[in-house]
Amino acid sequence: MKKTITIFLFATLVNVCAQETPFINAEVDTALRNELSGEIMYDNLRLLTQWHRPEGSLGLLHAQQFIAERARAYGLSGVRVVDQPWDGQTYEPIFAELWMISPRREKLASRDEVAVALADYSRTTHLSAELVDVGDGDKEADYDGKDISGKIVLAAANPHSVMPFAVWKYAAVGLVCYNSTRVEPFLEAPDQVAWSSIPFKNKEGKEGTFAFILSPRQGLALKDVLNPTPDRAIFGGGRKTAPKRVMLKVDIEAKFHQPRQGYVEAFVRGKEITNQDIVLTAHAQEEKFSANDDGSGCVSILEIGRALARLINDGALPPPRRSIRFWWTNEIASEYQLFKDVPATRESLLVNINQDMVGAKQSLGGRVQHITRPPLSRAGFLGDIVESIATYVMQTNNGYLSARLQGGKGNYPRGIFSRLGTREPYHAEVVPYFDSTDHLVFNDGPIGIPGVTLTNWPDEIIHSSDDDLWNIDRTQLKRNAYIVAASAWYLANAGEAELPVLAATMYGRGRGRLGHAAAVALQRVGKAADRATAYRESRIIIEQTYKREREALSSLAKLSNSARRDVLVYAGSFVEEYQAAMIADLAQLDNFYESLSGQKPARVQLTTEERALASKAPKNINNLKAYFEARDNVNAGKANMNGHMVEEVWNFVDGKRSMLEIYRAVFAEAALVGPWYYGTVTLEGVKYLLEEGIKQGALVL
Secondary structure, eight states: OHHHHHHHHHHHHHHHHHTTSTTOOHHHHHHHHHHOOHHHHHHHHHHHTTSOBOTTOHHHHHHHHHHHHHHHHTTOEEEEEEEEOOOSOEEEEEEEEEEEEESSOEEEEETTTOGGGBOBTOOOEEEEEEEEEOTTOSSGGGGTTOOOTTSEEEESSOHHHHHIIIIIITOOOEEEEOOOSSSSHHHHOTTOOBOOBOOSBOTTOOBOOOEEEOOHHHHHHHHHHHSOOGGGGGGTOOSOOOOOOOEEEEEEEEEEEOOOEEEEEEEEOOSSEEEEEEEEEEEOOBSSSOIIIIIIHHHHHHHHHHHHHHHHHTTSSOOOSEEEEEEEESTTHHHHHHHHHOGGGGGGEEEEEEESSOOBOTTTTTOEEEEEOOOGGGOSHHHHHHHHHHHHHHHHTSOOHHHHHTTOSSSSTTOOOOTTSOOOOOOEEEESOOOSSTHHHHHSTTTOOOEEEEEEEOOTTTTBTTOSGGGBOHHHHHHHHHHHHHHHHHHHHOOGGGHHHHHHHHHHHHHHHHHHHHHHHHHHHHHOSSHHHHHHHHHHHHHHHHHHHHHHHHGGGGGOOSSSOOTHHHHHHHHHHHHHHHHHHHHHHHHHHHHHHSSOOOOOOOOHHHHHHHTOOOEEOSOHHHHHHHHTTSOGGGGOSOHHHHHHHHHTOSSSSOHHHHHHHHHHHHHHHOHHHHOOOOHHHHHHHHHHHHHHTSEEO
């Protein structure tokens, strides 16, 4: 009897909690909680971390073959490793050791012991040479009065920035660096070895030589041998003695082979809709061990595939209506190459959800799981679905006093835990769009597929010898996998029956965003010295935000299988309400301006330049390969804008929006968040980018 009551109460609790997001029902919630395993993810991660897997390396190929073998064993469909052409460098380190041979014999670095001790693209080298300390080594003044020709330099800066000075300009034979990924490396992580690379060659065709990477503690100890100072004794130096001549011996064997890259693909097949796949991505290439970046993402989508395949096979869940596709990639490059080679792939994808660093033990380094919304150029249903599900997991995996007083057990209302994981809270935040990982490709202008990412930040363990299993939490792996699996499952099944609730949710969340836009606009006028300019800008913010919300509602048509595909059946009243609300918000802006200035705002008139830009509507050329080659020739730095907003300029190009409209859209997006996040968007910067895009041949009018 007691057991029966417990099950009944548990089922009731699931139903109540599942109502906190309309996108997960009790059946799916229970299935995912029971089947997703942080332990299985962690065990797969143990094996994945054995390979040093930079772009194009055999280590990457071995890692992808391992992923493919697991995917087949888990029952996923269509598993294949896809080879792709690539114009990057493929590099294979074979052996590397660095020895101090005078004034004493000591092994300083070995690639067999620490894979990142040798900078990527270091070439075969066998020599002995004197060591010279050049301080940071990345600026001209570091070399004043120093003879380094034929010698090895000791530098604190990244070897990529030291090589042009030390080797190419002043004829050093190679580098020993002790750069770090940490803000305060000597205090926080003196034994961390950073993953680094040297330039392959410069514009004149000069090739890089080699660089060994030491930890900060080792670097300072070596400095002490060269010029001992008592204050460095804590890092391994000795008492003050006379400077010594240090001789090093370098032995490196490495090779460069035919450029190649690739990705692994697998499916959970849908039963009805064949041209709207939900694609989940993670990148397999990185350094050894790269447990969090991005081994965690790789094992997470592998586990999502395993769990869904088993749940479907066991009858716990039905086959989805749409397919869920899985890609384990060479970060960013694989997706761009795929879309260039097979542009029609765009037509078979609905959305992208990416995972890049989703396993962090959050008590180490104060790391927070960031879940992005799509950029405003891709406004639609994806952001609200993922945000709703992520918020549900956040709220049920953190402690709230009121919820505890309601009689809940433990600290969390509905915690998700792994058996061998921590009981730490889930520190997560839904944030405006940022790029820097695979989802940026999907959002890119002519590709146009909405994408989001789960990426923890800040992370001072990234790209170093410290990104190993010890910093991974099985519980956080499971929580993030739950968010992605639940989001993908809902999207894979959404249809006519789901549209009314989805439209209502989007409308409600949209009203919150519109309220924020109104507040930003009114505040802008309230605090500005030049209220006339602030008023013009504030109108743009309000008008553009309403446009994005209307566009978001119109995206629901993609989920409709009716012949008319008419989103107004579900959201027409919401669109009409937005129009009336915009008129009211603009009127309130007028009233606020008048109350502050004592006069009505002047009617907004376009300047001569704005009228010219309003008559030009750029569009992308049809050939994707040619488009990206041409766009890469644009010197985006001259626009003096945040890189994310440069992307948005390209993303808003659709052959319909004028140059002026594109400026207004990007300006409003940046202003809604603030200059601390997106910088400042100027008409001049947007104009430059679009005109240069036309000049280079990426765009036409």
